Amino acid sequence: MKLSRLLYLALACFFAGSSLQAQDIHFSQFYASPLNLNPATTGVLSCDMRFSAIYRNQWASALGNKAFSTFSAGMETRFDVGKNDYWGLGVNLWADKAGTSSFSNVHGSVSASYIKRLGGRRSNNMYLVAGGAVGFSQRSIETLGLQFGEQWDGDTYNGANSSGENLANWNNNITNLDVRAGLFWWMALDKKDKSNVFAGIAFDHLTQSNIAFIENGFDPLYMKTTVHIGGDFRIKRRLAVVPNMIMLFQGPSTEVNFGAMVRFDYSKRAYSNQAFEIGPMFRLVQSRTGQIASDAAIIAARMRYGSSTFGLSYDLNISALRPATNSNGAFEVSYVYTLCGVRSRKMGCPTF
Structure with missing residues (x-):
């Protein structure tokens, strides 16, 4: 392996480790994991219950079996309140592991929301949700x-050299309380609940817990702000455009994902439960120096059949780390x- 590739690989591992500490997990198919996206999406569904799961594997071409591996699963439901309002309740779990240090983060949470109808008729129902x-x-x-x-000799690693670190003072396991809050708004655009527009904002890590591994150290977890907008716009009876955008702000880091998919309903029934979506997305990041750069080009696809929705996506790395990754990025698979129930009251809400 050439020295230049070794250096790029070292940089990739360095940025990987630093991002694990400074930032949260992220998914290219963020729309397929609503409980991670915003606690105010809890219970925002036209059915009685939703189960979602997603898996991501990143940078395997550079890190091999030490690549980033992230899994998340959640379940949520809603309950009627009066004639038009609802309560939402959900549970969510995610686990992340990466790097030579086997850095892992396991998170479990319970979320709740109140879904309030703001008014409008069937063709333009509006709702506002507060969740935590x-x-x-x-x-x-x-x-x-x-x-x-x-321990770097200039061209090779020498484990016999002193690391200069007192690892005896490290606490290898830490547990922290985490609190989140968010708002979510959406409006139906037609009487058949086929088109809608939505927007949300969420605030994560309100407790800003200390995540330092060094004993008596202090390293507060940055609070994260998430802004997301999107919609579902019916063009023809069987054709729709589904745009999505998410902006993440956490400490000195910023990430923006945006794109759109085209959906084709291939069922002959008026209310189709069979559809296929495909389209591109892009990710931009802002470094600690304030520079905005391209990070990934993403191709995503989804297939809905009855009650099940399957999703696939692949990230093509277009960042400065391409020499270390051979432009390979991340692979994701999702299931919703x-x-x-027979008596479900439809709200014309977004389909996550």
Whole structure:
């Protein structure tokens, strides 16, 4: 392996480790994991219950079996309140592991929301949702496999050299309380609940917990602000455009994902439960120096059949780390299942 590729690989691992501490997990198919997106999406569904699961594998071409691996699963439901309003309740779990240090983060939470109808007729129903979540995160790290700059001879790694770190003072497991809050608004655009527009904002890590592994150290977790907007716009009876955008602000880091998919309903029934979506998305990031750069070009696809929706996406790396990754990025697969009862009251809400 050439020295230049070694250097790029070292940079990739460095940025990977730093991003794990400074930022949360993220998914290219963020729309397929609503409980991670915003606690105010809890219970925003036209059926009685929704189960969602998503898996992401990133940078396997550079890090091999030490690549980022992230899994999340959630379940939510809603309850009628009076004639037009609802309560939402959900549980969510995600786990993330990456790097030579086997850095892992396991998070579990319970979320609740109140879904209030603002008015309008069937063709332009509007709702506002306030939601929150409380959970715990456990972070762990293995220090035996870590490599430090002091152990670099200039062209090779030499484990016999002192790392310059006192690893005996490290706490390899830490647990923190985490609190989230958010708002979500949407409006139906037709009487058949086929088109809608929505927007939301969420605030994560309101407790700003100390996540320092070093004993008596202090490293507060940055609060994160998430802004997301999108819609579902019917063009013809079987054709629709589905745009989505999410903006993440956390400490010195900013991330923006945006794009749109085209959906084709291939069922002959008026209310189709069979559809296929495909389209491009892009991700931009802002570094600690304030520079905005392209990070990934994404191709995403979804297929809905009855109560099940399957999703696939692939990130093509277009950042400065391309020499280390051979332009390979991340692979994601998602699954959403909705359970509808006979007496379900439809709200014309977005389909996550």
